[in-house]
Amino acid sequence: MYSHKLLKPDGRHLKLYSRYPIDSKIAAVSPSNEPVQANPHLRWHPLRGEWVAYASHRQARTFMPPPEYNPLAPTSNPTFPTELPNGRYDVAVFDNRFPSLTLAAHNPPQSIVETLPAHGACEVVVFTQDPQASLGSLELDHLDLLLQVWGDRTRILGENSQIQYVLPFENKGVEVGVTLHHPHGQIYAYPFIPPVPAQMLEMQGRFYAEHQRGLLQDLIQKEIADNQRIIYQDEAAIAFVPVCARYPYEVWIAPIQPVATFCDLSAVQRSCLAKALKTVTLKYDGLWQRPFPYLMAWFQAPTDGAAHPEAHLHAQFYPPYRTSDRLKYLAGTELAAGMFANDALPEEKAKELQAVVISSELVDMT
Amino acid sequence: MYSHKLLKPDGRHLKLYSRYPIDSKIAAVSPSNEPVQANPHLRWHPLRGEWVAYASHRQARTFMPPPEYNPLAPTSNPTFPTELPNGRYDVAVFDNRFPSLTLAAHNPPQSIVETLPAHGACEVVVFTQDPQASLGSLELDHLDLLLQVWGDRTRILGENSQIQYVLPFENKGVEVGVTLHHPHGQIYAYPFIPPVPAQMLEMQGRFYAEHQRGLLQDLIQKEIADNQRIIYQDEAAIAFVPVCARYPYEVWIAPIQPVATFCDLSAVQRSCLAKALKTVTLKYDGLWQRPFPYLMAWFQAPTDGAAHPEAHLHAQFYPPYRTSDRLKYLAGTELAAGMFANDALPEEKAKELQAVVISSELVDMT
Numbered sequence: 001m002y003s004h005k006l007l008k009p010d011g012r013h014l015k016l017y018s019r020y021p022i023d024s025k026i027a028a029v030s031p032s033n034e035p036v037q038a039n040p041h042l043r044w045h046p047l048r049g050e051w052v053a054y055a056s057h058r059q060a061r062t063f064m065p066p067p068e069y070n071p072l073a074p075t076s077n078p079t080f081p082t083e084l085p086n087g088r089y090d091v092a093v094f095d096n097r098f099p100s101l102t103l104a105a106h107n108p109p110q111s112i113v114e115t116l117p118a119h120g121a122c123e124v125v126v127f128t129q130d131p132q133a134s135l136g137s138l139e140l141d142h143l144d145l146l147l148q149v150w151g152d153r154t155r156i157l158g159e160n161s162q163i164q165y166v167l168p169f170e171n172k173g174v175e176v177g178v179t180l181h182h183p184h185g186q187i188y189a190y191p192f193i194p195p196v197p198a199q200m201l202e203m204q205g206r207f208y209a210e211h212q213r214g215l216l217q218d219l220i221q222k223e224i225a226d227n228q229r230i231i232y233q234d235e236a237a238i239a240f241v242p243v244c245a246r247y248p249y250e251v252w253i254a255p256i257q258p259v260a261t262f263c264d265l266s267a268v269q270r271s272c273l274a275k276a277l278k279t280v281t282l283k284y285d286g287l288w289q290r291p292f293p294y295l296m297a298w299f300q301a302p303t304d305g306a307a308h309p310e311a312h313l314h315a316q317f318y319p320p321y322r323t324s325d326r327l328k329y330l331a332g333t334e335l336a337a338g339m340f341a342n343d344a345l346p347e348e349k350a351k352e353l354q355a356v357v358i359s360s361e362l363v364d365m366t
Numbered sequence: 367m368y369s370h371k372l373l374k375p376d377g378r379h380l381k382l383y384s385r386y387p388i389d390s391k392i393a394a395v396s397p398s399n400e401p402v403q404a405n406p407h408l409r410w411h412p413l414r415g416e417w418v419a420y421a422s423h424r425q426a427r428t429f430m431p432p433p434e435y436n437p438l439a440p441t442s443n444p445t446f447p448t449e450l451p452n453g454r455y456d457v458a459v460f461d462n463r464f465p466s467l468t469l470a471a472h473n474p475p476q477s478i479v480e481t482l483p484a485h486g487a488c489e490v491v492v493f494t495q496d497p498q499a500s501l502g503s504l505e506l507d508h509l510d511l512l513l514q515v516w517g518d519r520t521r522i523l524g525e526n527s528q529i530q531y532v533l534p535f536e537n538k539g540v541e542v543g544v545t546l547h548h549p550h551g552q553i554y555a556y557p558f559i560p561p562v563p564a565q566m567l568e569m570q571g572r573f574y575a576e577h578q579r580g581l582l583q584d585l586i587q588k589e590i591a592d593n594q595r596i597i598y599q600d601e602a603a604i605a606f607v608p609v610c611a612r613y614p615y616e617v618w619i620a621p622i623q624p625v626a627t628f629c630d631l632s633a634v635q636r637s638c639l640a641k642a643l644k645t646v647t648l649k650y651d652g653l654w655q656r657p658f659p660y661l662m663a664w665f666q667a668p669t670d671g672a673a674h675p676e677a678h679l680h681a682q683f684y685p686p687y688r689t690s691d692r693l694k695y696l697a698g699t700e701l702a703a704g705m706f707a708n709d710a711l712p713e714e715k716a717k718e719l720q721a722v723v724i725s726s727e728l729v730d731m732t
Contacts, residue, residue: 246411337563342420
């Protein structure tokens with residue numbers, strides 16, 4: 001992996017990553033040279049026992065780009081610089097201009113509940129220079145690089161003592177609110193272990209204490225033995241519709257043997273995860289022969305300095321559709337009670353995905 | 367409150383409620399006479415430590431009603447009976463034909479995770495016979511009746527030893543997935559205390575143990591003293607944008623003095639809550655001069671037989687809009703991490719709602 005660290009004119013960080021050497025003369029650009037002055041804060045939600053982030057710093061900008069302007073494409077018209085420079089590289093990571101969390105946060109307002117500066121980081125990860133690509137269309141060694149990039153970000157962000165948890169995710173499709181179609185994801189780095197990973201780590205920790213092995217590792221072994229919901233499997237990685245799917249087309253991807261974070265993946269595990277990732281996203285897009293929207297989140301061990309033998313790096317995909325023309329809305333029982341009601345059986349949805357044929361030239365399934 | 371219990375031809379229960387005596391000759395109807403054979407089951411989600419409900423019993427029906435057919439209106443064409451009979455009554459409650467939870471659930475499938483019959487109840491609550499009405503347009507004594515109906519359902523469902531928690535809610539608007547515009551809500555009765563209420567009761571319980579008073583009661587006193595985010599207040603009820611709002615236009619409604627459930631409301635508290643409920647929903651609809659979508663959920667004490675001095679009946683409204691033309695999508699940080707990021711300050715959104723003028727003939731604000 002080659003990389004090149006840069007500073008944007010507005011003070012934000014940019015790092016380019018590539019499978020090939022990067023020209024050291026590439027310089028950072030930004031749509032605006034005004035310094036970023038985001039100052040989000042956290043408020044304590046006493047009833048839920050969790051933090052809520054407030055970022056009300058989005059100011060009107062005079063920036064008026066041409067209609068074809070894509071802020072995540074390499075800059076082609078120097079009058080309207082994008083977020084990324086021209087030049088050869090595969091993946092780029094930069095600070096979000098409108099972060100909900102930033103290490104620069106300071107002086108939170110006083111309130112009737114506890115407040116804190118919203119320390120942390122919000123990064124944008126541009127997966128490729130090709131605006132028409134998707135994770136499924138990228139080459140396997142490009143996906144392998146992306147897994148290394150997520151590892152590099154986890155390591156760098158996690159080294160900051162204020163950051164306790166690093167979550168890479170991708171929101172994909174207008175159905176999940178994404179209007180920018182250039183392939184990209186985000187990374188949120190939190191100053192605490194957020195509620196959902198905290199709850200999963202709690203369950204994993206209890207299981208580990210009792211059995212001296214991983215809860216997800218155990219579930220994966222049971223999924224393999226049950227052999228009903230597996231979408232992809234090779235010597236080191238697996239993808240499956242989990243037996244307890246909350247979304248009809250939910251899929252999880254994991255290394256079969258637990259690793260705590262992206263940083264701990266072996267080259268073989270990374271290469272196998274790349275194949276699993278490509279297979280799942282190709283099958284999603286192949287299901288209805290159109291781009292398939294989803295939220296993809298990668299859960300890993302906290303970066304709190306403690307050992308986390310209970311953690312097991314894995315991705316969870318939450319697609320918003322329940323059939324080709326019906327969305328699954330989260331409503332009363334899901335949002336207010338926290339109990340998901342799924343009108344599809346995971347076994348049936350797994351069969352649909354299993355039946356999607358993808359070219360073996362694209363992914364060598366051996 | 368007058369009420370009249372009936373049994374539908376397909377075996378489902380129906381109960382009519384009214385401010386006036388109900389004709390005892392009214393008989394129940396149903397769109398279909400086939401017995402309901404729903405058999406949902408629960409699966410344990412080991413990583414999240416929660417139950418997921420699976421209800422895959424929706425079968426294709428041959429029923430082909432006319433285009434103007436509204437299943438929640440009183441039956442006008444006997445060839446196409448709706449869910450409700452003709453006659454004078456205000457509110458009707460019946461068993462959902464496609465329940466995610468039912469006391470009739472039996473023989474759950476074996477699986478690699480623990481499974482259970484999805485015991486419980488899913489009820490539909492039709493708020494009025496008028497398909498054009500909304501909570502804001504109903505008379506105050508009609509809303510008072512609705513609060514009594516929620517109390518009656520809480521008592522009746524809660525008496526069943528298999529039911530631990532009763533959650534009335536309303537999903538309103540196509541934006542939250544509702545295609546049936548006749549004013550109605552739902553009640554889910556769970557065989558366990560679901561994760562979100564459980565977490566809130568845990569926080570409330572800790573506070574109560576330390577302070578011998580309620581956590582929400584304490585927050586309400588602080589909201590009153592801070593006097594920035596209050597939308598409605600009278601001698602017994604209050605509505606406010608909570609200081610820790612997760613949704614831009616989130617509003618909570620509560621009796622100022624805690625009561626555990628709807629059954630414990632005094633007549634004065636009920637009457638004041640009706641005014642608060644009418645005011646909030648009128649202000650919502652007045653904000654952009656169009657029907658305002660939301661999820662409204664009423665949280666109360668569990669029906670597990672234990673005393674719950676920490677509980678405090680209240681409603682939380684989660685509207686999906688962040689501005690008049692932009693939805694707030696729940697994505698990576700909300701759904702995967704559980705940390706909400708709100709780009710509006712609760713103080714600002716409260717000001718917008720405070721500024722909406724509603725006719726004082728509609729609600730006496732004294």
